[in-house]
Amino acid sequence: MFVWQNFVNKVCKSEICNFAKAKLCPRSHECSGMVISMKIDTIAAIATAISDAGIGIIRVSGEEAVSIVQKIYQNKEKKNVLDQYASHTIHYGFIMEEDGTVLDEVMVSVMKAPYSYTMEDTVEINCHGGALMMKKILMAVIHAGARMAEPGEFTKRAFLNGRIDLSKAEAVMDIIHAKNEFALKTSVKQLRGSVYDKVKELRDQILYEIAFIESALDDPEHISLEGYEEKLSNQVFSIMEELEKLLVSADDGRILKEGIRTVIVGRPNVGKSSLLNLLMGQERAIVTDIAGTTRDALEETIRFGDITLHITDTAGIRDTEDVVEKIGVERAKKISEDADLILYVIDSSEVLDKNDEAILKLIEGKKTIILLNKSDLSEVTNQKAIEDLYQKVFDYDGQFLTDKADSVSLLRISAKEKEGLDALRAQIEDYFFHGKIMSENELYITNVRHKEAILEAVESMRRVRQSLENHMPEDFYSIDLMGAYASLGKILGEEVGEDLVNKIFSEFCMGK
Numbered sequence: 001m002f003v004w005q006n007f008v009n010k011v012c013k014s015e016i017c018n019f020a021k022a023k024l025c026p027r028s029h030e031c032s033g034m035v036i037s038m039k040i041d042t043i044a045a046i047a048t049a050i051s052d053a054g055i056g057i058i059r060v061s062g063e064e065a066v067s068i069v070q071k072i073y074q075n076k077e078k079k080n081v082l083d084q085y086a087s088h089t090i091h092y093g094f095i096m097e098e099d100g101t102v103l104d105e106v107m108v109s110v111m112k113a114p115y116s117y118t119m120e121d122t123v124e125i126n127c128h129g130g131a132l133m134m135k136k137i138l139m140a141v142i143h144a145g146a147r148m149a150e151p152g153e154f155t156k157r158a159f160l161n162g163r164i165d166l167s168k169a170e171a172v173m174d175i176i177h178a179k180n181e182f183a184l185k186t187s188v189k190q191l192r193g194s195v196y197d198k199v200k201e202l203r204d205q206i207l208y209e210i211a212f213i214e215s216a217l218d219d220p221e222h223i224s225l226e227g228y229e230e231k232l233s234n235q236v237f238s239i240m241e242e243l244e245k246l247l248v249s250a251d252d253g254r255i256l257k258e259g260i261r262t263v264i265v266g267r268p269n270v271g272k273s274s275l276l277n278l279l280m281g282q283e284r285a286i287v288t289d290i291a292g293t294t295r296d297a298l299e300e301t302i303r304f305g306d307i308t309l310h311i312t313d314t315a316g317i318r319d320t321e322d323v324v325e326k327i328g329v330e331r332a333k334k335i336s337e338d339a340d341l342i343l344y345v346i347d348s349s350e351v352l353d354k355n356d357e358a359i360l361k362l363i364e365g366k367k368t369i370i371l372l373n374k375s376d377l378s379e380v381t382n383q384k385a386i387e388d389l390y391q392k393v394f395d396y397d398g399q400f401l402t403d404k405a406d407s408v409s410l411l412r413i414s415a416k417e418k419e420g421l422d423a424l425r426a427q428i429e430d431y432f433f434h435g436k437i438m439s440e441n442e443l444y445i446t447n448v449r450h451k452e453a454i455l456e457a458v459e460s461m462r463r464v465r466q467s468l469e470n471h472m473p474e475d476f477y478s479i480d481l482m483g484a485y486a487s488l489g490k491i492l493g494e495e496v497g498e499d500l501v502n503k504i505f506s507e508f509c510m511g512k
């Protein structure tokens, strides 16, 4: 209770200080806040895809948006009266050429500041969707005084004008690029503030502790730090737990958003390409019964139920003198190293050989599903044969398939008879999503930049814990708490430099 009272009085004078903005600055400190210069001229761009379509939209934003479009827009009474229309209304009319001829029949909407996407006056011209027409109208708007927007500049303005934080701005881009249901759903949630809310909650907790320490140091007569170490230690533990949870979600999130990097390995002729074809539901890889037909790696992105797999069918792994094939084999090894999941295909109608020994070494430590293919033929290689080979290769005296069940499993399939796919999908879901694809209330971090910021925050919190263990002076705690606070602030865009902001928005598409 007393904490807030105490330090609201000591507001930092700096205009760019985040603490000052929140009227919570504990003391006048060296500020690392951000100042970003923003051009405030009026910008315009085509906001829809530049292809032949029913409707296209040209978006104009800035102080002069209305007056610029007014110069080229006439209503059906042939009047240039756009500035007389109320905000959030849409109007039928025409875009006129300089010589007075009609360029297109349009609907024009007016959104006055601050109730628009950018928080600036915004006009959107709904014209006919041909690429040529949209370009002509954009040129007319530019001619009338607007500047061509840079990629992402509308969203950048929404960010710099304070309507959205950086995590929401990035979510906008993710919605546009979403390739599956999960990516779309999480991006929409992030735009609605899921990441923002969590990060803000953690930052508020950290800020409270900083405030308490600073207040106690400034006013030791009234605020005692007696017994505080234990309280802070509990708080640090709980914050770190939350941060670790977010990091785990970042791994799941990447896999759900981008897909599982999957590699199909196995000796030549065991049915790898047949499996890939089956997963894809079409003939893509060349299937032959001559060993070594798949010479290089084939890459495909496939939807497997709710899961996206980025799947690579490698050249069959075996000792080979064929140079071309040898390059493929080397690549297979390299790709397997980076994979999230390995599908190791074995021809169950044949005996295992020394190439399988090499493959067992390759998959060691990786999430693997061993597929005993050709289950329609009589079985020569079974689970026991694989166990025996593993024991021989690794001099292992346990049951490898049982002992490592959380990362290696075995399924019988027949690529030819299309049998075993449901079990394969269930196994993948079990490995990566603990049996369920996505829980509605779970928060996923899907942005690498956010993950890095969280890692930094964890590092700072670890240092706080260390200082606590070593009973360092309280100043030490507050310095690293400040560090964690600042790192998390990067996610919201509060502690990032102009270069990074520019880079993030330059990755947006035109007109967004």
Ligand code: GDP
Pocket (backbone or CB within 6 Å): 266, 267, 268, 269, 270, 271, 272, 273, 274, 275, 286, 287, 288, 289, 291, 292, 293, 294, 316, 373, 374, 375, 376, 377, 413, 414, 415, 416, 417
């Ligand atoms: P890869 O070299 O590992 O890619 O093997 P392919 O997919 O080219 O298959 C090699 C041969 O095995 C082809 O003649 C396939 O038709 C055959 N084959 C693949 N899967 C099965 C299966 O489940 N049962 C049977 N009987 N033959 C299969």
